[in-house]
Amino acid sequence: MFETTACVPQSPRPWPLHAAFAPGDEGSIGSGRIAARLERIQGAVAAQRRIVRQGDFVYQAGKAFTHLFVVNTGMFKVVNLSRDGREQIVSLKYRGDWMGFDGIAEHCHNCDAVALDTGEVWSISYDALLQASAREPALMAEVHRSMSREIARDRDSLISVCTLPADARVADFLCNWAAALADRGLRTDQVTLRMTRAEIGNYLGLTLETVSRAMSRLSREGLIRFVDKARRELCLHDVPALADFVRVAVEPALSTLQ
Amino acid sequence: MFETTACVPQSPRPWPLHAAFAPGDEGSIGSGRIAARLERIQGAVAAQRRIVRQGDFVYQAGKAFTHLFVVNTGMFKVVNLSRDGREQIVSLKYRGDWMGFDGIAEHCHNCDAVALDTGEVWSISYDALLQASAREPALMAEVHRSMSREIARDRDSLISVCTLPADARVADFLCNWAAALADRGLRTDQVTLRMTRAEIGNYLGLTLETVSRAMSRLSREGLIRFVDKARRELCLHDVPALADFVRVAVEPALSTLQ
DNA sequence: CGCTACGTTGATAGGGCTCAAGTAGCGTGG
DNA sequence: CCACGCTACTTGAGCCCTATCAACGTAGCG
Numbered sequence: 001m002f003e004t005t006a007c008v009p010q011s012p013r014p015w016p017l018h019a020a021f022a023p024g025d026e027g028s029i030g031s032g033r034i035a036a037r038l039e040r041i042q043g044a045v046a047a048q049r050r051i052v053r054q055g056d057f058v059y060q061a062g063k064a065f066t067h068l069f070v071v072n073t074g075m076f077k078v079v080n081l082s083r084d085g086r087e088q089i090v091s092l093k094y095r096g097d098w099m100g101f102d103g104i105a106e107h108c109h110n111c112d113a114v115a116l117d118t119g120e121v122w123s124i125s126y127d128a129l130l131q132a133s134a135r136e137p138a139l140m141a142e143v144h145r146s147m148s149r150e151i152a153r154d155r156d157s158l159i160s161v162c163t164l165p166a167d168a169r170v171a172d173f174l175c176n177w178a179a180a181l182a183d184r185g186l187r188t189d190q191v192t193l194r195m196t197r198a199e200i201g202n203y204l205g206l207t208l209e210t211v212s213r214a215m216s217r218l219s220r221e222g223l224i225r226f227v228d229k230a231r232r233e234l235c236l237h238d239v240p241a242l243a244d245f246v247r248v249a250v251e252p253a254l255s256t257l258q
Numbered sequence: 259m260f261e262t263t264a265c266v267p268q269s270p271r272p273w274p275l276h277a278a279f280a281p282g283d284e285g286s287i288g289s290g291r292i293a294a295r296l297e298r299i300q301g302a303v304a305a306q307r308r309i310v311r312q313g314d315f316v317y318q319a320g321k322a323f324t325h326l327f328v329v330n331t332g333m334f335k336v337v338n339l340s341r342d343g344r345e346q347i348v349s350l351k352y353r354g355d356w357m358g359f360d361g362i363a364e365h366c367h368n369c370d371a372v373a374l375d376t377g378e379v380w381s382i383s384y385d386a387l388l389q390a391s392a393r394e395p396a397l398m399a400e401v402h403r404s405m406s407r408e409i410a411r412d413r414d415s416l417i418s419v420c421t422l423p424a425d426a427r428v429a430d431f432l433c434n435w436a437a438a439l440a441d442r443g444l445r446t447d448q449v450t451l452r453m454t455r456a457e458i459g460n461y462l463g464l465t466l467e468t469v470s471r472a473m474s475r476l477s478r479e480g481l482i483r484f485v486d487k488a489r490r491e492l493c494l495h496d497v498p499a500l501a502d503f504v505r506v507a508v509e510p511a512l513s514t515l516q
Numbered sequence: 517c518g519c520t521a522c523g524t525t526g527a528t529a530g531g532g533c534t535c536a537a538g539t540a541g542c543g544t545g546g
Numbered sequence: 547c548c549a550c551g552c553t554a555c556t557t558g559a560g561c562c563c564t565a566t567c568a569a570c571g572t573a574g575c576g
Contacts, residue, residue, distance in 0.1 A: 080413050084505050088417040102413070104406035111413070130395065137388065140398070147405045148362035154412040155338050155360070155369070159346040161419050162463035166564065197523065205420035207565055212524055230573060231523060247342050424532065455555065465533055470556055488541065489555065 031185025034096035037142065041070060044139045045132040047122035058099060058113035058121055065103030067123045071095050074119015075194050077203075078102075079112040089203040091154065092177075095184050098146045116194035161205045168249035169204045170214040171242045174224065178236045188236040190227055218245075289443025292354035295400065299328055302397045303390040305380035316357060316371035316379055323361030325381045329353050332377015333452050335461075336360075337370040347461040349412065352438050356404045374452035419463045426507035427462045428472040429500045432482065436494045446494040448485055476503075 041047065047070070052058065058069050061081050071093050078091040078099065090111065093099055103109040104126070133140035160172050178188040193200075197208040197215075204211070215231075218224045223242050227233040236242065299305065305328070310316065316327050319339050329351050336349040336357065348369065351357050361367040362384070391398035418430050436446040451458075455466040455473075462469070473489075476482045481500050485491040494500065 080417050082417060084508050086417060086421045086508055088413075088420055090413040090416055101406050102410045105403045105410060106406075110410060130398070133398075134392065134395065137392065140388070140391075144405075145363045147402075147409070148359050148364075150409055151405070151412065152360045152363060152368060154409065154416065155346075155348040158348055158412065158416055158419065159338050159340060159344060161416065162346055162460070163344045196521090202420075208523085209525085209566085210564060213564095216524070250342050250344055454553090466554090467534085467556080468532060471532090474556070 031183070034184055037096050038070070038072065040142065041124075041139075042122070044136050045124055045129055047124045050121050050123060052115040052119055052121060054115055054117050056115045058115065059103075059109050060112050061110050063109050065100065065107050065109050065126070067100065067125055068129060069099040069113065070122045070124065071097050071099065072120040072122055074121075075116040076119070076121075077114050077116055077195070077199065079114060080110070081112065087202070089199060090157070091150070092180075092203070094180050098143070098150070101147050101150060163250065164246065165249055166206055166210050167214045167217055168246045169206065170200070170211055171218060171223065171249075172246045173200065173204055174218075174236060175239055175242050175246065178239045178242075182239075188239065190233060190235055192233045218242075221245075289441070292442055295354050296328070296330065298400065299380070299382075299397075302394050303382055303387055305382045308379050308381060310373040310377055310379060312373055312375050314373045316373065317361075317367050318370050319368050321367050323358065323365050323367050323384070325358065325383055326387060327357040327371065328380045328382065329355050329357065330378040330380055332379075333374040334377070334379075335372050335374055335453070335457065337372060338368070339370065345460070347457060348415070349408070350435075350438075350461070353442050356401070356408070359405050359408060421508065422504065423507055424464055424468050425472045425475055426504045427464065428458070428469055429476060429481065429507075430504045431458065431462055432476075432494060433497055433500050433504065436497045436500075440497075446497065448491060448493055451490045451492065476500075479503075 049072070050058075052074065058076060059065075059067075061079075073095060076093040076097075076099065077089050078093065080088045080090045082088075093113070099113050099121070100109065102111055129139070129143070133143065156176075160169055164172055177191075181188050181191060195203070197211045200206075201208045201211045206214075215224065219226055223238065223245055225235040225237060227235055307330070308316075310332065316334060317323075317325075319337075331353060334351040334355075334357065335347050336351065338346045338348045340346075351371070357371045357379070358367065360369055387397070387401065391401065414434075418427055422430055435449075439446050439449060453461070455469045458464075459466045459469045464472075473482065477484055481496065481503055483493040483495060485493055
């Protein structure tokens with residue numbers, strides 16, 4: 001299923017000292033931060049690289065948990081499956097993100113992780129990670145920060161789904177996506193949606209028709225621009241305006257006062 | 259703000275060996291599991307006890323992150339605040355749950371944690387926890403399991419909000435609440451709601467009126483029973499029936515086939 | 517060239533929100 | 547003791563937003 005090009009660091013480099021508890025490092029902007037994160041991980045613990053293609057599973061719900069995964073390139077969706085047949089995209093992952101934390105508690109994955117396009121993930125044995133962390137406290141700190149970020153981001157999803165009307169929810173989704181791209185040093189002026197309308201809708205708690213209509217309205221209002229006829233590539237030329245659209249949707253009263 | 263009754267274990271006991279990577283332990287049922295968890299935490303790292311009353315903050319968004327918290331008794335809500343004024347209850351915490359993980363990444367809390375009734379939390383210095391974990395790998399494993407559970411539970415919230423109609427969402431909420439109580443060895447046949455309808459609605463992405471109507475319907479159908487006139491105490495006498503109600507709401511097609 | 521997957525758009529219905537009125541419990545002060 | 551205000555909960559009426567159903571357009575592909 002996976003093409004695996006072996007690439008195991010032979011002698012893990014010591015973790016840079018300044019990386020330990022360095023809030024300034026995390027607060028900086030630009031793609032260097034995430035590249036540095038990946039380098040530090042690679043230097044501290046053995047990782048196996050895997051090339052994945054669209055639709056490939058990184059891991060599957062129900063399988064035993066043994067490894068965590070780090071996205072090097074590509075985009076991934078994490079899908080929660082409930083036994084009554086519901087399927088819910090709960091998270092999207094980009095370069096530098098960890099996947100698989102949900103499996104730690106029960107020693108069993110309870111989600112699928114699926115590649116949305118061609119990419120590369122590193123798989124890291126959880127046991128090896130714990131051992132490496134014992135030697136390198138900063139590695140542990142890195143993992144904790146990532147889990148913490150994941151918790152915070154899941155909550156942002158919840159707040160969006162609970163409080164925003166459909167159009168604003170889609171706008172918020174595009175904002176967050178643009179922010180994730182910008183964080184990784186990627187341009188947002190011509191980006192290809194890796195997800196179908198149905199997937200976006202599932203992620204946002206909307207139907208595909210509502211997503212389609214919302215995007216048409218955003219386009220009509222000039223907040224986004226479709227680049228191709230198939231409407232999968234778009235230009236997020238004014239992310240602040242999108243963010244403002246979300247803000248106004250939340251507080252119609254306040255927006256008229258100001 | 260807090261009454262603090264000093265209680266710092268003088269000589270942390272060594273972590274029981276069998277606690278390291280013990281899936282069987284986590285899988286067992288009954289309240290003993292959670293009591294054991296608390297004992298192990300208490301034995302491994304210094305904790306300061308705090309008595310809190312309804313409405314007291316355990317920590318507040320914006321404040322520097324230095325401590326994690328463990329619920330000993332009582333019930334707590336975690337409230338996410340976005341800068342545009344939205345307020346969203348993102349999680350409920352019971353005995354044995356950790357709070358504050360969200361602050362690790364940015365070294366700053368981004369939620370409020372508020373007591374819903376009188377209770378006791380233990381506050382544990384994050385630095386001390388890391389040091390203790392270096393000595394006791396099983397303590398680290400415990401913390402990881404808790405973070406993992408939190409991620410999994412946040413995702414369950416999302417799936418509920420995204421896929422269930424109002425009545426089923428309330429039923430699902432009551433199911434989860436009953437499960438949390440049962441896990442802790444508490445009865446579910448006469449329980450007092452610690453939250454107002456507005457709080458439940460906020461948590462579930464519904465208005466208070468919808469929550470009220472949903473509970474009235476569930477009561478009318480015999481799935482729950484109100485004990486007092488104020489309608490804050492209720493009897494969850496048949497949790498499986500509640501769970502079934504949720505299941506049927508999800509798959510009306512399948513339910514008619516069977 | 518038909519087939520399939522994906523996206524858009526329209527018409528309609530319904531679930532949940534909003535607004536509003538009414539009730540009950542509870543603490544306070546006359 | 548009861549009036550009063552306050553908070554919480556319930557219930558009804560009407561409307562709006564979004565889901566549903568359906569038709570159609572388009573791109574990619576064997």
